[in-house]
Amino acid sequence: MSEQLTIGELANRTGVATSALRYWETLGLLPPPARASGQRRYPPSAVGLVGVVLLLRDAGFTLREVKAFLAARTAAGDDWRELYQRKLAELDQRIAQAQAARTAVAHGLACPHEDIFECPNFAGGVSALLAGCSLEEAHARVHAH
Incomplete structure (x- = not known):
């Protein structure tokens, strides 16, 4: 199994507060992480996903629009x-x-x-x-x- 990140480690690597990460998870911006002993465990790819959310947010997208963008990228079409x-x-x-x-x-x-x-x-x-x-x-x- 590859390296898994705790929510604190993800927060440290991205500069995003753990409370924001949990909120983004409830909004569906981050997929529900695996759990180990009740603690969230994120794959290393979550760092890049948080970076995408930050980039879009800083470009003026609302979190609702970010969610739509993330959903659109997995759907067929443009x-x-x-x-x-x-x-x-x-x-x-x-x-x-x-x-x-x-x-x-x-x-x-x-x-x-x-x-x-x-x-x-x-x-x-x-x-x-x-x-x-x-x-x-x-x-x-x-x-x-």
Whole structure:
């Protein structure tokens, strides 16, 4: 039998807390490990699987999406590609929102008014947001003059 890892050893090798590993197990991200004297025993391949979960999580996937990805990789077809395409579109949207937020903050810093609440552009942006505009739309409205 190959080397088996306790949950503590898996945690040490991956930097993931044992509580998170147990949680991921209940979610189905990690297969149920073998037991020896009641203790979890993971195969060495579990280190790589935890690494995949970490990579996908750090790339913006939710744990639910990670589970879907792991299931899709074992199914026939390219279902995982659809998951990646949806995540890419979501990330593009988040990047656009972050860029709009950065522009708004940079304009706020460059505002010549001593008190930003006295700035007509700031007030116009607030009004546009309250009217249902996105930050990007509000910014475009204010600076369309």
